[in-house]
Amino acid sequence: MLTFVLRRLLGALPVLLAVSLFVFGFVRLLPGDPARLVAGADATEQEVASAREVLGLDRPIWEQYLRYAGATVRGDFGISSRTREPVFEVIAVRFWPTFWLTLAAMGWATLIGTAIGVWAGAKRGRWQDQAVMLAAIGGLSFPGFWLGLLLINLFSVHLGWLPTGGFDGWSSLIMPSFTLGLGVAAILARFTRSAFVDVSGEDFVRTARSKGLRERRVIWRHAVRNALIPVVTLTGLEFGTLLGGAIVVETVFAWPGLGRLLVDSIAFRDYPVIQALILLLSAEFVLINLVVDVLYGVLNPAIRLRS
Amino acid sequence: MTAAPLRSPAREFWRRFRRRHTALLAAAIIALVILLALFAPFIAPYDPTAADYDALLQGPTLAHLAGTDSYGRDILSRIIWGGRISLAVGLISALAGGIVGTIMGLVSGWSGGWVDALLMRICDVLFAFPGLLLAIAVVALLGPGVENVIWAVAIFSVPVFARLTRGSTLALKQTQYVQAARAIGVSRHKLILHHILPGALPAVIVYMSLRIGSAILVGAALSFIGLGAQPPSSEWGAMLADGRSYLGVADHLTIFPGLAIFIVVLCFNVLGDGLRDALNQKLQ
Numbered sequence: 293m294l295t296f297v298l299r300r301l302l303g304a305l306p307v308l309l310a311v312s313l314f315v316f317g318f319v320r321l322l323p324g325d326p327a328r329l330v331a332g333a334d335a336t337e338q339e340v341a342s343a344r345e346v347l348g349l350d351r352p353i354w355e356q357y358l359r360y361a362g363a364t365v366r367g368d369f370g371i372s373s374r375t376r377e378p379v380f381e382v383i384a385v386r387f388w389p390t391f392w393l394t395l396a397a398m399g400w401a402t403l404i405g406t407a408i409g410v411w412a413g414a415k416r417g418r419w420q421d422q423a424v425m426l427a428a429i430g431g432l433s434f435p436g437f438w439l440g441l442l443l444i445n446l447f448s449v450h451l452g453w454l455p456t457g458g459f460d461g462w463s464s465l466i467m468p469s470f471t472l473g474l475g476v477a478a479i480l481a482r483f484t485r486s487a488f489v490d491v492s493g494e495d496f497v498r499t500a501r502s503k504g505l506r507e508r509r510v511i512w513r514h515a516v517r518n519a520l521i522p523v524v525t526l527t528g529l530e531f532g533t534l535l536g537g538a539i540v541v542e543t544v545f546a547w548p549g550l551g552r553l554l555v556d557s558i559a560f561r562d563y564p565v566i567q568a569l570i571l572l573l574s575a576e577f578v579l580i581n582l583v584v585d586v587l588y589g590v591l592n593p594a595i596r597l598r599s
Numbered sequence: 600m601t602a603a604p605l606r607s608p609a610r611e612f613w614r615r616f617r618r619r620h621t622a623l624l625a626a627a628i629i630a631l632v633i634l635l636a637l638f639a640p641f642i643a644p645y646d647p648t649a650a651d652y653d654a655l656l657q658g659p660t661l662a663h664l665a666g667t668d669s670y671g672r673d674i675l676s677r678i679i680w681g682g683r684i685s686l687a688v689g690l691i692s693a694l695a696g697g698i699v700g701t702i703m704g705l706v707s708g709w710s711g712g713w714v715d716a717l718l719m720r721i722c723d724v725l726f727a728f729p730g731l732l733l734a735i736a737v738v739a740l741l742g743p744g745v746e747n748v749i750w751a752v753a754i755f756s757v758p759v760f761a762r763l764t765r766g767s768t769l770a771l772k773q774t775q776y777v778q779a780a781r782a783i784g785v786s787r788h789k790l791i792l793h794h795i796l797p798g799a800l801p802a803v804i805v806y807m808s809l810r811i812g813s814a815i816l817v818g819a820a821l822s823f824i825g826l827g828a829q830p831p832s833s834e835w836g837a838m839l840a841d842g843r844s845y846l847g848v849a850d851h852l853t854i855f856p857g858l859a860i861f862i863v864v865l866c867f868n869v870l871g872d873g874l875r876d877a878l879n880q881k882l883q
Contacts (some may be wrong), residue, residue, distance in 0.1 A: 310724040321740060429872065433865035435816055437823045437836070438857035441843060449847035512793045536731030555824050559741045570736050574728050 315571045369568035379593035390458045390549035394534045400473030409484025415494030431478030457546035468545040468564040476530045487519040528584035532577045615877040622873020625866040636682035645673035647680040657848040666851040677833035684834040688818035689811040692749045696756025704764025722758035730755045736828045748827045752814045767799035801878040812867030
């Protein structure tokens with residue numbers, strides 16, 4: 293088990309390295325003087341000069357990268373060219389809103405997705421199954437930002453029940469998290485249904501049924517428990533989808549999170565913040581994948597032994 | 600017991616696909632939308648960028664079937680013209696990403712060894728970015744605009760197709776007919792093109808259809824947050840961003856462009872599902 297985890301950890305390292313190289317090269321790939329870009333459009337000559345010195349642009353490229361990597365590990369991402377605050381602090385305040393948003397969205401997604409997935413699987417081939425699968429493909433095709441606008445229009449503008457945006461108490465969390473979670477709920481529903489149908493054909497389910505257990509017990513105690521193993525993994529992987537989706541949903545609901553920070557920073561060409569956000573979000577995604585991989589190995593010994 | 604009649608793969612596909620009425624309907628709607636986009640200058644009732652200050656923010660009327668926006672521009676005409684952009688984003692990026700990814704997968708699966716290891720590591724890195732984030736990173740680098748959105752979406756489609764095709768290639772390499780062809784000295788070039796590719800193609804086609812749908816969604820999302828098509832473009836996501844300021848005042852501004860995106864993406868997804876069933880592919 294330990295070697296399995298170590299092997300996976302080592303496998304993730306080159307990916308993280310490549311991501312950091314990409315982010316490091318990011319500003320240097322842009323046309324124009326990187327120092328001016330980092331210092332900001334309205335920077336004085338002196339600020340540009342100090343940015344050049346901070347970036348160490350006069351030094352050899354490998355030394356620049358080592359300095360960059362070292363600073364990153366210490367949590368030093370430079371200074372925002374928009375607010376002149378340390379990037380770390382700019383990002384830190386935005387972290388929790390996005391954390392709660394994605395967590396609540398995942399709550400909706402697993403709740404709705406697995407429940408209707410199991411229901412459709414249990415009613416396989418009947419109209420309930422077809423209705424759920426139709427709804428799921430509709431959910432997959434629904435533009436999140438459109439859903440957000442429709443919800444705001446109904447519940448905020450017309451009914452006045454919920455705030456239109458911002459992060460202010462749990463009621464402000466309902467619409468953004470539902471909007472973000474719906475697409476993942478649809479993916480999970482489809483996946484859960486097919487996992488459930490696969491498991492339903494297994495011998496142990498037939499045995500449970502033939503020894504006279506009630507259908508409800510067969511479904512929940514025997515089929516669902518086994519069907520959910522692959523669903524757990526997929527749920528982990530879909531966190532990445534949520535991180536991406538959050539960028540759009542946060543824009544719709546004026547949510548003070550990382551996604552909107554990224555969009556605003558792109559609009560203002562605040563490259564230090566853009567760099568740090570891309571690095572952090574990618575690293576987060578790599579880490580989640582790693583955890584999912586390990587979790588899968590724990591749940592399914594066959595995978596662990598094969599590698 | 601009589602043996603099932605032997606049909607060519609294409610005929611067998613059509614026999615199965617024909618029975619999937621929803622998929623056929625989706626294909627028909629897609630064809631219609633493509634025609635509307637191609638012949639937009641002849642079909643759209645108004646100039647999509649022409650302002651009419653006598654008809655601002657009108658709801659649907661006989662003169663303007665989908666109403667007008669804050670400049671008095673006809674929404675229906677804008678949606679018809681905007682279809683060109685959304686379809687271009689979806690089709691070009693999925694095709695480009697699909698072709699590059701398929702070639703990568705074929706080479707990777709066939710060659711094995713260090714070539715395989717290198718190409719798959721590249722895919723790992725591309726996979727390390729959540730799709731939309733990678734697209735945004737590319738746009739942040741190249742600057743906003745539709746062309747850059749197409750590039751961005753194409754790039755993040757590559758690893759998906761590469762992995763998919765590599766898997767099929769590895770499986771097909773072991774089949775008897777490929778082994779036999781190899782044994783009688785068929786060239787590598789011919790082996791891959793005539794024996795491996797046809798076997799790998801069904802999965803690629805199915806995924807392509809699903810991918811076009813998600814590419815259109817990503818393109819619209821990027822335009823919505825201001826990184827894709829710029830005003831006065833009538834890209835559907837950009838139109839939604841316009842309509843946002845008039846929620847509760849002129850709801851048709853947010854309803855119709857959103858409906859257009861939803862219907863087109865839904866059709867590509869339904870078509871993809873139908874193709875998957877008809878081609879007997881097991882994909883998630």
